[in-house]
Amino acid sequence: MLKKTLITLSLPLILSAYSMPDLFDALKNHSQTKSDAMAVKKAKVYEELANSKLYPKINLFAKYDYYTIASAMVPLPPNDMMALVKDPTKPSQPFSQNTTREGASFSMPLFMKSIFTMADKAEAMQKSAKAKKHINLLKNEAIIVGSNANFIYLEGLQESLATKEKSLLETKKTLQIKVDNGRTPASALYKINDGLNQISIAKNNINLQKRKLISVVNSLTGIMLDKSIAMRIDGGVDSSKGLASLEPLRKKVDADKLSIRAEKEKLYPALYAHGSYTFSQGIAYNSDKNINEEYGNIGVVLNIPLLSMDSYSEISLAEIELKSGEVELEKMTDELQSKAEMLQASLPLLDNSVKLYKQSIDDKNQLLKIAKLNYKNGRLSTEEYLRYEDDVVSAKAKLYKAEAQVIQTKMQLAVIYANDIEEMVR
Numbered sequence: 467m468l469k470k471t472l473i474t475l476s477l478p479l480i481l482s483a484y485s486m487p488d489l490f491d492a493l494k495n496h497s498q499t500k501s502d503a504m505a506v507k508k509a510k511v512y513e514e515l516a517n518s519k520l521y522p523k524i525n526l527f528a529k530y531d532y533y534t535i536a537s538a539m540v541p542l543p544p545n546d547m548m549a550l551v552k553d554p555t556k557p558s559q560p561f562s563q564n565t566t567r568e569g570a571s572f573s574m575p576l577f578m579k580s581i582f583t584m585a586d587k588a589e590a591m592q593k594s595a596k597a598k599k600h601i602n603l604l605k606n607e608a609i610i611v612g613s614n615a616n617f618i619y620l621e622g623l624q625e626s627l628a629t630k631e632k633s634l635l636e637t638k639k640t641l642q643i644k645v646d647n648g649r650t651p652a653s654a655l656y657k658i659n660d661g662l663n664q665i666s667i668a669k670n671n672i673n674l675q676k677r678k679l680i681s682v683v684n685s686l687t688g689i690m691l692d693k694s695i696a697m698r699i700d701g702g703v704d705s706s707k708g709l710a711s712l713e714p715l716r717k718k719v720d721a722d723k724l725s726i727r728a729e730k731e732k733l734y735p736a737l738y739a740h741g742s743y744t745f746s747q748g749i750a751y752n753s754d755k756n757i758n759e760e761y762g763n764i765g766v767v768l769n770i771p772l773l774s775m776d777s778y779s780e781i782s783l784a785e786i787e788l789k790s791g792e793v794e795l796e797k798m799t800d801e802l803q804s805k806a807e808m809l810q811a812s813l814p815l816l817d818n819s820v821k822l823y824k825q826s827i828d829d830k831n832q833l834l835k836i837a838k839l840n841y842k843n844g845r846l847s848t849e850e851y852l853r854y855e856d857d858v859v860s861a862k863a864k865l866y867k868a869e870a871q872v873i874q875t876k877m878q879l880a881v882i883y884a885n886d887i888e889e890m891v892r
Contacts, residue, residue, distance in 0.1 A: 484689060486697050486891050489610050492687035498606055502599035509595040513588035519581045522574035522739075529567040536561040536751035540744075540759040560759050562748030569762075571742035576766065578738075580731035587724035594717035600884070601711050606686050607887040608877035613679045615873035617694035619866040620672050620679075626862040627672075630855050631665045633838075634658055637851075640842065654848045661852050698892050703879040705810075709802050710884030715795045722788035729781045735770045806882050809875050816872045823865035830858045 493499055531537075539560045575581060638658045644650035684690050741764035750757045771777070837854035840846040880887050 484691065484695055486611070486614070486695055487888070489614075489683065489687050489689060489695070490607060490888050492689050493603070493606055493610065496686060496688050498686055499599075499603060502595075502602050506592065506595045506599055509588070509592035513585065513592050516581065516585040516588040519578075519584075520575065522572050524570060524572045526570050527568070531565045531567070533563050533565075536563050537565070539565050539746040539748050539757070540761045559750055559752050560757060561751045562757070563751065565746055565748040567744050567746045569742060569744035571740070573738060573740045576737040576739050578736040579734050580728045583724055583728040583731055587721050587728060590717055590721035590724060594714050594721060597717055598714035601714060601881070604711075604881045604884060604887055607891075608881050610683055610686060611697070611877050611887065611891055612870075612874040613682050614695050614697060615870040617676060617679050617691070619870040620676050621694050622866040623859075623863050624669060624672055626859050627665050627668055630859050631662060633834075633855060634661050634665070637838070637841070638662070657848045657852065661855070699873060699876055699890055700892055701890060703876055703883060703890075704885050705806070705879070705883050707883060709799060709806070709882060711882050712795065712798055712802065713884070715791070715798060719788065719791045719795055722784065722791050726781060726784040726788060729777060729784050732777050732780075733771050733774065735768060738767045738769065740765055740767060802882055806879060809879050809882075813872070813875055813879075816868055816875060819868045820865065820872065823861055823868055827858065827861045827865060830854070830861050834858050 539562055542560070638655070641650060641655055641658060645652050645655050680691050741762065743760070743762040745758065745760045747756070747758045749755065834854045834857070837846055837851050841848070841851040876890070877887065879885075880890060
């Protein structure tokens with residue numbers, strides 16, 4: 467488990483109207499997450515479909531038959547048939563050319579091993595879909611947090627540029643007086659103006675980057691930010707559960723194993739129950755009177771597959787799917803393990819970089835104060851003075867970027883280990 471740390475990002479000058487929980491809640495109700503929720507529902511229906519095959523099928527039917535010669539309305543036992551042959555004058559014999567039949571039939575599997583295995587497979591696929599939905603949610607939450615960290619970095623950079631701009635404008639006022647009095651060449655003023663122009667260019671580029679970040683957050687949440695959101699990361703990343711982000715793939719491999727077993731079990735004997743009830747109506751051929759008869763049946767069927775080439779092909783296909791899934795799982799395990807080790811090793815380095823940049827900023831601010839004084843007294847050229855101004859801004863930019871990288875690194879690890887990002891980010 468990584469060593470617990472507390473990283474607090476500086477508040478923007480004006481607090482955002484939104485909070486990180488607001489963004490997380492919006493993400494859960496946005497189309498990105500709803501799409502994964504539909505996949506879970508679809509997997510659940512497949513499970514219900516597999517289980518439904520265990521229930522009996524009951525059908526109602528109605529039927530009309532016309533025969534060119536009078537035919538039996540119901541199956542007749544031999545003794546009854548013989549009695550009718552001996553006495554053809556018996557009224558209303560159950561033979562008719564026009565017969566209507568109504569009734570019901572049912573069928574139900576008593577033993578079919580593959581049904582239970584297919585239900586287990588569907589359950590495994592549902593677990594895989596749920597795990598994938600959870601991991602995708604974590605990935606999108608990590609993108610939101612990382613985008614907001616970059617937003618804070620860019621706003622911090624804007625603030626440092628604004629400080630530099632203010633400093634250059636103050637210097638320009640003093641320099642303008644010296645140029646007007648002929649004590650300083652006008653070229654010095656051009657250099658200051660160029661410095662101010664470079665600040666404007668940098669601000670414009672920052673605004674372009676901010677628009678991209680705003681677009682990313684909007685695509686995931688439907689919320690259009692106008693400024694960054696203050697946040698902090700409480701604690702470190704818990705790696706005790708291992709590469710938990712691979713759980714969807716693991717569940718899919720489990721489902722593929724069950725798929726092979728189900729296809730093989732389709733070659734097992736299967737036992738079914740069936741039955742029906744029929745009510746027949748017609749006109750007796752020998753008396754032209756309306757008659758009706760009813761009969762029913764119930765039984766069992768043992769089905770033993772002897773040759774089923776398509777089943778063998780399905781088994782081969784299922785084995786290939788399993789092998790493909792296992793190879794993909796092995797590949798992703800190696801990649802994520804390597805990435806996690808790299809990210810874990812980089813965290814202490816990034817933390818140290820933050821400390822060093824902070825110290826560097828303090829030192830460079832002190833040097834800038836001295837440079838301003840020397841420039842004012844004419845002991846420093848304009849180029850050298852501007853270099854000190856640039857050094858402060860550059861150090862601040864590196865600090866803000868390093869702080870953002872710490873956040874992004876933690877978010878990547880949180881996704882890999884399937885940590886609760888909402889609990890980490892405040």
